[in-house]
Amino acid sequence: AQSVTQLGSHVSVSEGALVLLRCNYSSSVPPYLFWYVQYPNQGLQLLLKYTTGATLVKGINGFEAEFKKSETSFHLTKPSAHMSDAAEYFCANNNNDMRFGAGTRLTVKP
Amino acid sequence: DVKVTQSSRYLVKRTGEKVFLECVQDMDHENMFWYRQDPGLGLRLIYFSYDVKMKEKGDIPEGYSVSREKKERFSLILESASTNQTSMYLCASRGRSYNEQFFGPGTRLTVL
Numbered sequence: 001a002q003s004v005t006q007l008g009s010h011v012s013v014s015e016g017a018l019v020l021l022r023c024n025y026s027s028s029v030p031p032y033l034f035w036y037v038q039y040p041n042q043g044l045q046l047l048l049k050y051t052t053g054a055t056l057v058k059g060i061n062g063f064e065a066e067f068k069k070s071e072t073s074f075h076l077t078k079p080s081a082h083m084s085d086a087a088e089y090f091c092a093n094n095n096n097d098m099r100f101g102a103g104t105r106l107t108v109k110p
Numbered sequence: 111d112v113k114v115t116q117s118s119r120y121l122v123k124r125t126g127e128k129v130f131l132e133c134v135q136d137m138d139h140e141n142m143f144w145y146r147q148d149p150g151l152g153l154r155l156i157y158f159s160y161d162v163k164m165k166e167k168g169d170i171p172e173g174y175s176v177s178r179e180k181k182e183r184f185s186l187i188l189e190s191a192s193t194n195q196t197s198m199y200l201c202a203s204r205g206r207s208y209n210e211q212f213f214g215p216g217t218r219l220t221v222l
Contacts, residue, residue: 009150034210043114043200043213044153090152098143098202098211102152 006101023091114214133201142184
């Protein structure tokens, strides 16, 4: 059975610091991986996705993620955090349905 | 832009009431989904539908049913609401398989 694990339910960084949100997946078939962001009282918005091809994927708002098959990982990074990045982030793997991680709440300190 | 709308942003119901949550998408998507979101548990799939009148159980279908009479509309029904169904409910739609889902704004349901 496929699953998605996000390491760290809460991550806190200072404004301008590197953001690293971790995601590992397990899947018996090639994964289709997504990162979504959820701002308070809103639905989820797509940040970026990996299906096939280039393993380094760039998304909106300066985020990127790298698919590493050998590590079964798809970690999300951003070089410099902004206050507006404070939100909850979800990693997901798509098969017929969509498997989500439990989410990571990002706090950005001034 | 794809738009997914949900009938209510906030809803308060009493235990035992029948509750209908409506979701409408405007992009002719085949696939529609209902999730509930609880702190620390992420999104859990309740039901999904890949075509009109078709439905599949997700991970937590107990206490819920769904209806999809038209392609654009997917309804979630709580036959007899209970307090443990207090949650945020998110609807999503998707076109072809392996594409991203598009989410509605969510309905925060409180069952008293």
